Amino acid sequence: MQASPDTHHLVVVGAGFGGLQLVRDLAGAGLRITLIDQRNHHLFQPLLYQVATTILATSEIAWPIRRLFRERADVTTLLAEVSGVDADGKRVLLADGGAQPYDTLVLATGARHSYFGRDEWETFAPGLKTLEDATTIRRRLLLAFEQAERETDPATRQALLTFAVIGAGPTGVELAGIIAELAKQILWREFRNIDTREARVLLIEAGARVLPAFPVSLSDYAQAALEKLGVEVLLGRPVSDIRADGVTIGTESVGCRTVVWAAGVAASPAAAWLGIAADRAGRASVDANLNAPGRPDIFVIGDTAALMTADGKPVPGIAPAAKQQGAHVAKVIRARLAGKTAPGPFRYRHQGNLATIGKSAAVVDLGWLQLRGWIAWWIWGIAHIFFLIGARSRVAVAWSWFWTFISGQHSARLITQGRKAPERKP
Amino acid sequence: MQASPDTHHLVVVGAGFGGLQLVRDLAGAGLRITLIDQRNHHLFQPLLYQVATTILATSEIAWPIRRLFRERADVTTLLAEVSGVDADGKRVLLADGGAQPYDTLVLATGARHSYFGRDEWETFAPGLKTLEDATTIRRRLLLAFEQAERETDPATRQALLTFAVIGAGPTGVELAGIIAELAKQILWREFRNIDTREARVLLIEAGARVLPAFPVSLSDYAQAALEKLGVEVLLGRPVSDIRADGVTIGTESVGCRTVVWAAGVAASPAAAWLGIAADRAGRASVDANLNAPGRPDIFVIGDTAALMTADGKPVPGIAPAAKQQGAHVAKVIRARLAGKTAPGPFRYRHQGNLATIGKSAAVVDLGWLQLRGWIAWWIWGIAHIFFLIGARSRVAVAWSWFWTFISGQHSARLITQGRKAPERKP
Known part of the structure; x- marks a missing residue:
């Protein structure tokens, strides 16, 4: 059942880890949700380097956003580029000239690389x-x-x-x-x-x-x-x-x-869209509930929000941090809609750092435990397979890795798109 | 062992079905072979429509050409675009201004689509x-x-x-x-x-x-x-x-x-490069041994050669035909090098036509047997899996098909390369 037009309308910009978690956690919350992204797919960025280095295929780490929410009649997916926010008029502005009105807005627009002014x-x-x-x-x-x-x-x-x-x-x-x-x-x-x-x-x-x-x-x-x-x-x-x-x-x-x-990375221009303060990396200052200052109807989460941990360090720009923020904002929105007190301030729980070095070494730092070598590599691999979306991808990635492991060969060594494919004129 | 520079040098242009079959069949023939293609990968074109329609990933139907011949020290792979042939000087001309001398040349450059003059x-x-x-x-x-x-x-x-x-x-x-x-x-x-x-x-x-x-x-x-x-x-x-x-x-x-x-398809410009007669689709006229007229050192095979079957119909532009021609020319070259009589003229053996309609129907025409429906679909599927290169691709394609079959979902529904990735403004 699609929600009626006068239902509270939440617009979420960005279908990265934070935006997806938010929309998922709002299942059954009685909202009308519009999820806008300039891509048609959610991307599992932690494994993107394996596409760049010929191990994985593009479709193994990307999923059409609409498919993820096909059972959710409350969610409308929109492929569109956002160019700004009219916060007073409560509208998201689209690059093609359109606009999307909202009751509540969540900006989860992520980051791009930064060249330090070069x-x-x-x-x-x-x-x-x-x-x-x-x-x-x-x-x-x-x-x-x-x-x-x-x-x-x-x-x-x-x-x-x-x-x-x-x-x-x-x-x-x-x-x-x-x-x-x-x-x-x-x-x-x-x-x-x-x-x-x-x-x-x-x-x-x-x-x-x-x-x-x-x-x-x-x-x-x-x-x-x-x-x-x-x-x-x-x-x-x-x-x-x-x-x-x-x-x-x-x-x-x-x-x-x-x-x-x-x-280096720099946040997307969410802070500029809202005209609010940003840190050196362009990340928007938000309050403890991830609200933009003076805008209780606007939240900023993930790589584009500037947040500090309890011990005064910046919250890292990694998937678990974005997911936790998406989950927190979902709780805040649910509480507000129910007329209840919002949950306490957002607290980042660091779960650990992982990195691989080639195909047999890795390092894992869980805070209470540090691991290295092949055991760390297996933990890294299993954790990443676990966090992929859907059985198909898990099997496909596991197979690609298994094949790389036993054959010593990479499976996606393709040079494509070097020349422009013929493009239709508008 | 790499062959010495004065070994007979065969240049093959095009690593499609015909070119690959030829190079494979010349293993151990004592030649020095240079395989030139403008792509770094061999493409399994019969399944290309499944990439276009979101079922398969690009890397499931394409293989780096050099990897296919990594054990063949007699084969050098060259990523280059051919722009012509200097038949009198026995050189292949490259688009970047270079040239590749040959003793024997095989043009297996395939076809592109043709818009009938539009x-x-x-x-x-x-x-x-x-x-x-x-x-x-x-x-x-x-x-x-x-x-x-x-x-x-x-x-x-x-x-x-x-x-x-x-x-x-x-x-x-x-x-x-x-x-x-x-x-x-x-x-x-x-x-x-x-x-x-x-x-x-x-x-x-x-x-x-x-x-x-x-x-x-x-x-x-x-x-x-x-x-x-x-x-x-x-x-x-x-x-x-x-x-x-x-x-x-x-x-x-x-x-x-x-x-x-x-x-419609039109042959690549091999005939024009050689200055020889071509049919309406641009395919080069060749003799019964697939030699260009008056050029015993130049062969033309596959979609870019004009040939007739024994009953006067054109040899179809399909993979088995190109492979048979590659195999035939390999035999001719081996015979000539050994100073023996060349085998008889090339004879095309038609093995059948297959086509699928959606994910449960297909038609198979083997001449002596016609099949339709799910049994034809299974024959089609098994035949295509069998002809893929390598265990990895067979498992990957089988898994993608299996997943499509049981889930009703396609796994490669990605919109990519539509425009330049958004650049961050300073």
Whole structure:
């Protein structure tokens, strides 16, 4: 049964982890919900790097949003790009000129990569947030080997066989590890003019250690594991320039044709839409119930909200944090609709940090327990399979991993979309 | 062991079914082989329509060419676009200005769709030959439903919910069947403003029946099966115009925003490269050993060669025909290198025609046996799984089909690559 038009109308912008959790937790709450996203799919971003590095297929980590809510007659899914919020008029503005009125609004619009004011770097160093980002990186990675195979100039060939990952958080570490495995263990038997084992994989980090969010002992282990795979870990060395033909690390210029950006993120413009204060990363200031200041009808959650933990550290921009915020706002909305007192302030419960290094090592930090090596790898793998949506994806991803494990081959080594497919004119 | 530079050098252009079969059959023949393709992957084209219609993922039907020959030190794979042949200088010319000398050349460059001189139709009615074609069609198909959900003008909405497939050969029949299933059985529960079951799916054919290569009884069965799925089969009615907002069928104009072209193919320009005679579809005239006239060192095989069967009909442009030609040329080359008499002329052995209509009906024509219904569907499915390359793909495709079968859901319903990923403004 679809809700009647005078039912309280909740508009949720963004079908990431936070937005989905919110909508799920509001099942049966008697609302009319409109879920807007500029993509038709929810994306399991924690495994996006495996699409970029040829292990998983795009459809294994993405699900049509409408299918997720097909049984929920109270939920209308809208594929549209939001361009702003008319908070006084209680309307979400759409890029195509339309508008969507709301009674309550939740902005869960996430983050994009940030180039610290050097936006011109994006052309040469794509980040990793969307399926298109992942297939772009996959294409560049594979094309570099192909071009090196045909290149006769030694310096150009060396630059084609040099891969730089900038930023040594979990994404950077995971990317560098698999790129090294690809070059040094998988591809070398397939080329005749180059030895891909001679490829350089640079992991460049301005800070003092890899995985700065982890305990030092796990950072040290991760670094050693990366170096064992052949990754050159360059610490305390910020990148000062990125060009088509190379990167400058501090003052040293390195010829390099493939660069991936895993260094910084900036929130989506939710704070700007609302005209409210934002932190340096553009994340909107919200109160303890995730309400925008002075706007009890507007919530901001996930990567685009600025929040502190009980011990004064920023809430990390990871899936569990977004999910907890979505769940909290669902409780607040339910309480308000029922005329009850809202639950206490949002409290972030950190469940742990996980990262993999190649296909047999990983680090797990649960706070009360630190693990490394193959046991951590299994915990990492099982946790990720568990959090995927639906039996189909779980089987498909498990099969892709199993196959990679037993065959040593990656299953999605496709160069696609390099040239523009013919596009119809409007 | 890599062969020495003075070994006989065979250049094969195109890693489709014919080119792959040829290279495989020349294992251990003592040649130095260079396999050139403008893509890094071999594509299993018979299932490409299932990528276009959201059933399979791209990586399930495509394999990196170099991986297929990684154990073959005699084979060098080259990702490059060929722009011509210097037959007197015995060199293949590359689009980037390079050239590849050969002792023997095999052109297995396949076909693209042909718009019968109306190339401007391609913008509105993409064909289905590459992975990009398939993801383009998938995107348009899914976007049409999304736009219809938001459209308020009834005529525009009806045009968005009208899908035209032009050409009722196996590809057209297969596309129309699955599009009808998507609209009428799968998507309808997910939309709130439209009833996707009201979508029109038109299969437009200039000829007198669907599947003209099959016996009349199977054509009739296929047409009935399509109509049961809700496809409107329009026979004997050529398309006279295709525009952004519709198609004209004969003299009748139909508002329609999604059109797929499955009507005609034209050979790649191999004949033009060689300056030899071609038939109406651009296919090169070759002799009984698939040699270009007067060029014993150049062979043309597959969809780009014009050949007749023993009973005077053209050899069809299907995978088994290309494979048989690749195998034949391998035998001819081996015989010549050994100084033996070449085998007799190439004879095409027709193994049969198969086509599916939706997810439970199919037609199989083996000449001595005609089958229809679910038993034909199982034969079709098992045959296609069998011909996929490698255990991984067989399991992955079988799993995707199994999932579609038991859940009624398609697993690759992604809209990607529609526009550039949103760039963050400074």
